[in-house]
Amino acid sequence: MTMLACNTSSRFCHRNFWHFYYHVGKAVVVVLSALLPRSSQHIIYSFRTRMALTTSYLVALGWLIHQATGQCIADETINAEFASFVDGYSTTTTAEDLAAAGTCCQETICGIPCPEEVDAPGKGYGITVAVFVAISALIGIATVLCVKGKSENYFVAGRSLPLWVVAATLASQSIDSNAILGNVDLSYKFHFFDGAVLPIGLGLSLILNGTFLASKINKDGALTLPDVYAKRYGKVVEVLVSICTIISFMFLLAGNLVGMGTIIHYLYGGISLQGAIWVSAVVVLAYTITGGLFSVAYTDVFQATIGWLGCITLAFYMIHNAEPSAPPQSIGFVGYSYPDAEACELYDGVECDNQDIVNAVDGTLRTCCYNEAKYGPDGVDNGAYLYADAPVIGAAMTKADGLTPFPNAIVFNWATIFVLGFGNLAALDFQARCMASKTPKVAVMGCFIAACLTFLVGIPFSYLGAITRTFYGPDTARASFETDTCSTILELPTCALWNPDSLAFLKLLTHEAPPVLGAWCLVGIVAASMSTCDGAILAMGTVFSHNIMRNLGCCVTPKTLLVIARVASIPFAVGAAAIASLHKSTGYLLVVAFDVVLASVVVPLFGCFYTKKPSPLAALLSILAGATTRVILEFTLPKDGFLIAPFNKPEFMNVGTAASSLYPSFFDQPIEDRWDPSTEQCDEVRFNDWSGADSLISPVVGL
Numbered sequence: 022m023t024m025l026a027c028n029t030s031s032r033f034c035h036r037n038f039w040h041f042y043y044h045v046g047k048a049v050v051v052v053l054s055a056l057l058p059r060s061s062q063h064i065i066y067s068f069r070t071r072m073a074l075t076t077s078y079l080v081a082l083g084w085l086i087h088q089a090t091g092q093c094i095a096d097e098t099i100n101a102e103f104a105s106f107v108d109g110y111s112t113t114t115t116a117e118d119l120a121a122a123g124t125c126c127q128e129t130i131c132g133i134p135c136p137e138e139v140d141a142p143g144k145g146y147g148i149t150v151a152v153f154v155a156i157s158a159l160i161g162i163a164t165v166l167c168v169k170g171k172s173e174n175y176f177v178a179g180r181s182l183p184l185w186v187v188a189a190t191l192a193s194q195s196i197d198s199n200a201i202l203g204n205v206d207l208s209y210k211f212h213f214f215d216g217a218v219l220p221i222g223l224g225l226s227l228i229l230n231g232t233f234l235a236s237k238i239n240k241d242g243a244l245t246l247p248d249v250y251a252k253r254y255g256k257v258v259e260v261l262v263s264i265c266t267i268i269s270f271m272f273l274l275a276g277n278l279v280g281m282g283t284i285i286h287y288l289y290g291g292i293s294l295q296g297a298i299w300v301s302a303v304v305v306l307a308y309t310i311t312g313g314l315f316s317v318a319y320t321d322v323f324q325a326t327i328g329w330l331g332c333i334t335l336a337f338y339m340i341h342n343a344e345p346s347a348p349p350q351s352i353g354f355v356g357y358s359y360p361d362a363e364a365c366e367l368y369d370g371v372e373c374d375n376q377d378i379v380n381a382v383d384g385t386l387r388t389c390c391y392n393e394a395k396y397g398p399d400g401v402d403n404g405a406y407l408y409a410d411a412p413v414i415g416a417a418m419t420k421a422d423g424l425t426p427f428p429n430a431i432v433f434n435w436a437t438i439f440v441l442g443f444g445n446l447a448a449l450d451f452q453a454r455c456m457a458s459k460t461p462k463v464a465v466m467g468c469f470i471a472a473c474l475t476f477l478v479g480i481p482f483s484y485l486g487a488i489t490r491t492f493y494g495p496d497t498a499r500a501s502f503e504t505d506t507c508s509t510i511l512e513l514p515t516c517a518l519w520n521p522d523s524l525a526f527l528k529l530l531t532h533e534a535p536p537v538l539g540a541w542c543l544v545g546i547v548a549a550s551m552s553t554c555d556g557a558i559l560a561m562g563t564v565f566s567h568n569i570m571r572n573l574g575c576c577v578t579p580k581t582l583l584v585i586a587r588v589a590s591i592p593f594a595v596g597a598a599a600i601a602s603l604h605k606s607t608g609y610l611l612v613v614a615f616d617v618v619l620a621s622v623v624v625p626l627f628g629c630f631y632t633k634k635p636s637p638l639a640a641l642l643s644i645l646a647g648a649t650t651r652v653i654l655e656f657t658l659p660k661d662g663f664l665i666a667p668f669n670k671p672e673f674m675n676v677g678t679a680a681s682s683l684y685p686s687f688f689d690q691p692i693e694d695r696w697d698p699s700t701e702q703c704d705e706v707r708f709n710d711w712s713g714a715d716s717l718i719s720p721v722v723g724l
Contacts, residue, residue: 091115093126093504094515094679102682103130126504131516133403137498142531147288149540150547153327157551158304160323182457187467189325192474193552194450195223196325197273198280199611200479201332202526202546208486209493210521212424213413216486218434219611220479222441224472230446231468236461237630238452245560246452247568250625253635256572261644262622263568266449267561267593269617273448274557274597276610278302281550282601284543287527295602302598305554306590328548329478331541335530336481338538339488347410347487348496354400356689358387360407365389368396373689381512381687390689405496405519412487421668426510428673428708432666436713437612443720444615447622449560450553485526492533493525507680507703510671514681514696514703557597562590620651620719647723654715665708677704 092115094100104112107129109122116126125135182190200220208216243249246266251259282298292300340346351357352368358378359365370389378387391400416423423429445451458464493499503518511517522528530539566586604610624647625640659667667673680703683696 091117093119093130095505096679099679099682127502127516130504131502133500133502133516134498136501139499139528139532141290142288142527143536145536146531146540146543150284150288150543153544154304154547154551157324157548158307182454182463183459184463184466184470186322187454187458187463188470188474189322190552190556191227191451191454191467191471192329192478193322193325193549194448194454194556195227195445195471195475196220196329196332196478196549197553197611198277198546198550200475201482201549202280202283203276203606203611204479205482205485205489205526206523208483209489209525210486211430212417213483213486214417214434215430217480217483218437219441220475220483222438223445223479224475225438225442226445226448226451227468227472227475229442230451230455231465231472234446234452234626234630235455235458235464235468238455239458239461239464241456243456245456245564245567246447246449247564249452249629250622250640251568253629254625254637254640258625258637258640258644259568260572261641262625263564265618265621265644265648266447267564269444269447269614270449270557270561271593271597271600272610272614272617274554274561274594275600275604276606276614277550277553277557278598278601279605279610281305281547281554283524283605284527284547284550287524288543294605298601299598301550301554302594305551306558306594309555309558309590324548324552328545328552329474331538331543331545332478332549333481335534335538335542335545336478336485339534340481340484343488343491345409345491346484347412348406348491348494350409351404351406351496352396352401353391353404354402355391355393355398356684357391357400357404358687358689359389359391360387361385362389368392375689375691377692378687378689387687402496403500405494405500410487410490410494412484421666422670422672424672425670426672428663428665430665432711433664433713436716440612440616440619440713440716443623444617444619447618447626448615449564450556453556453560453563485529489525489529492529493522495519505679506676507678507705508676509674509698509703509705512686512696512698514683514685514698514701515679517676558590558594561593562586562588565589565593616651616716619716620723621648624720624723643723647719650722651715651719654718658711658715659709660712661708661710663708663710664712665710666713667707667709673708674705675708677706680704 092100092113093110094103097112101112104110104114109124110119110129114129119125119129127133128135200223204216204219206216207219208214238246238249241249241252243252247259247263250262278298278301281301282294285297285300286292286294289297350364350367353359358373359368359370360380364370369392371392371394373388373390376386376388379385380387414424417429418431418434421429421431423431454467455464458467491497495502499522501520501522502516503520504516506516506518507514508517527543530542534542563586566589570585570589600610621644624643628635628640628643663675665673680698681696681701683701684690684694686695686697688695
C-alpha cells in the first residue's frame with residue numbers, strides 16, 4: 022500500500038481516520054465459547070477478543086450523506102483548509118476530478134488508499150450455475166405429466182407427498198436466499214444477530230406450525246389456506262385473507278428474485294441487476310406453471326439435495342479453516358497509538374512521541390505506538406479495529422448498548438424473530454405442503470425436520486459475516502469510506518463511515534474459498550431462491566383463481582380452474598419482479614412479506630381451530646383492526662429509515678458531516694493538531710426509528 026504524497030505542512034495527511042473501537046473496553050464481554058463450534062474456538066484467544074465489535078453499523082448511516090456538491094467535503098471552510106495544505110487539491114476539486122487523476126477522496130483527504138479492484142469471477146462459476154438452473158427447469162417442466170389436467174394434482178400434488186418430500190420442500194421454502202444470502206449480507210454489514218434473526222425466525226415458525234397447526238390443516242382437506250378461513254368465516258373473510266396473503270407473497274417472491282438476480286448479475290457482468298431479476302422471474306415462472314406443486318415439490322428435492330450440501334459444506338469449511346475467523350486487532354500505521362500494554366506487547370510497539378494521548382475507553386494514557394522500524398512506513402492495515410472483532414457478540418440481543426460504540430438494532434431484531442415466527446404461519450407455501458402431506462403425522466414431522474434443517478443451514482452462514490469482513494472489511498485494502506462524515510463517539514472528524522461492498526460475500530466465494538466449494542455454494546443459493554420463487558408463484562396463482570375469481574362470480578369451473586391458475590401466475594410474477602427491480606433488498610423484503618399477514622390474518626387462523634365457535638364477524642373485525650392499526654402506525658410512528666430505536670445513549674447518534682481538518686485525538690500528533698469535539702462539534706442527530714413496534718402492536722389489536 023502507498024500513501025498520497027503530502028505537503029510537509031499538512032496537519033491531516035495520515036494513514037487512516039478509522040477508529041472504530043474506542044469505547045468498547047469493558048462494556049462488552051462476549052462468552053463466545055458457549056456459542057461457537059469447537060473447531061472455531063481458536064478465535065477466543067484473549068480477553069480482548071471477547072470485547073470486540075464491528076464497524077458495520079455505520080453502513081446504514083451512509084443513506085443520508087450529503088454529496089450534492091460532488092466535492093469531497095461539502096463544508097466550504099473545512100474544504101478550504103484541506104486545499105491549503107494538500108497537494109493537488111483545491112476548493113473546486115470534485116470527486117470526478119480526483120478519479121480522472123487516478124486517486125479518490127479518501128486517499129486525498131484521509132490518506133487511505135483508494136479501494137483495490139477485485140477481478141471478475143471465472144467463467145466456470147457462471148457455467149456451473151447455468152447448468153444447474155437448466156436441469157432444475159427441465160425437471161419442473163417434465164412434471165406436467167403428473168398433473169393429468171386435474172386441479173387437485175396441480176394445487177396439492179394429489180395429497181400424496183411422503184415425509185422426505187414434505188420435509189425437503191418445507192425446508193426449501195424456509196431456506197431461501199433471504200436465509201442464506203440476505204443473512205450473511207446483514208451479518209457482514211452489521212453483526213451476527215442482524216443476519217441470524219432470519220433463519221432463527223423462520224425455523225421458529227416451522228416449530229410453531231408443527232406444534233399448533235400442521236395436523237389440523239392437513240385433516241381439514243382444504244385446497245388452499247384461504248379455504249380454511251372460508252369454511253368457518255365465509256366468503257368475505259376468504260377474499261380478504263386471499264388479498265392479504267397474495268400481497269405478502271409478492272414481497273416474498275421479490276426478495277428471492279433479488280437474491281437469484283444478484284448472483285446472475287455478478288457472474289455475468291454484461292447483465293444488469295434489473296435484467297438478471299427479470300431473467301430469474303421468467304425461468305422460474307416457466308417450469309412452475311407447467312407442473313404446479315408436483316414441479317415445485319420435486320424440483321425442491323433436487324435443489325435441496327444439491328444446494329444444501331453445498332451451502333453446509335462451504336459454511337463449515339470456512340468456519341473451520343478461516344484464520345482468523347474475524348478481523349484481528351489492527352497493527353496500524355505510522356502515528357497509530359495502541360490502547361493498552363497488551364496490544365503494545367503483541368505488536369512490539371514503541372514509545373509515542375506525544376505522551377498526552379488519552380485512552381477514551383478508560384481515561385488512561387496511550388503511550389505506545391506503531392513500530393515503523395518493524396512494519397515499515399506504509400503501514401499494515403487501516404487501523405479499523407482497536408480491539409479484535411469477533412464472530413458473535415452475545416450482548417447484542419440482551420442489551421441496547423451491546424454493540425457499543427455502535428448503535429444496536431435490538432428492537433427491530435427481536436421484532437424480526439416475532440414477525441417471521443408468527444407471520445410465517447400464514448404462509449401459503451408452508452400450509453400448501455401440509456395440505457399435500459399423506460397424513461397429519463407426516464405434516465407435523467415434516468415441519469419439525471424442516472425447522473432443524475433451517476437452523477443447520479442458516480445459522481452457520483451468520484458466522485460467515487465476520488469471515489467476509491476479514492477479506493472485504495474496513496481494515497482491508499478493498500475498503501471504501503465516506504469522506505464527508507464525522508462521529509463524536511468514535512472521535513473521528515472525517516472518514517467516519519465505512520461503505521460495505523454489496524457483493525462482498527459473492528467475491529469471497531469466487532476468490533477466497535476453494536473453487537469447487539465456492540461454485541457449489543453459489544448453486545446452493547440459486548437453488549434456495551428458485552425453491553421459494555416457484556412456491557410463491559404457484560401459491561399466488563392458486564389462491565387468485567380458486568379463492569378470488571371463483572367468489573367474484575367469474576367463469577371458473579373445474580375445467581377452467583387450472584388454466585386460470587396458470588395464467589394468473591404471470592402478472593403476479595411480473596409484479597414481484599417490478600418490486601424487486603425497485604427495492605433491491607433480500608432480508609428486508611422477507612420481513613415486510615410476513616409483517617403483512619401477521620397484522621391481518623394470523624389471529625383469525627388460530628381462531629379457526631382454537632375457538633369453540635369461530636365467529637365470522639369477529640374474524641372480519643380482527644383482520645380490519647389489525648391491518649388498519651398497522652397502516653396507521655406505519656405513518657404515525659417516528660421512522661427515519663435506519664431501523665434503530667432512539668435509546669438515550671451516545672452510540673445512538675447518526676454520523677454528521679465533516680467537523681474538522683485536524684487529526685483524530687488518538688493520533689501521535691501534538692495536541693494542537695488533534696481534533697477536540699468540544700470546540701469543533703460534529704453535527705449529529707439521534708436515530709429515531711420505531712420499526713418493529715408497529716409489527717408487535719398490530720396483531721395484539723387484532724386479537
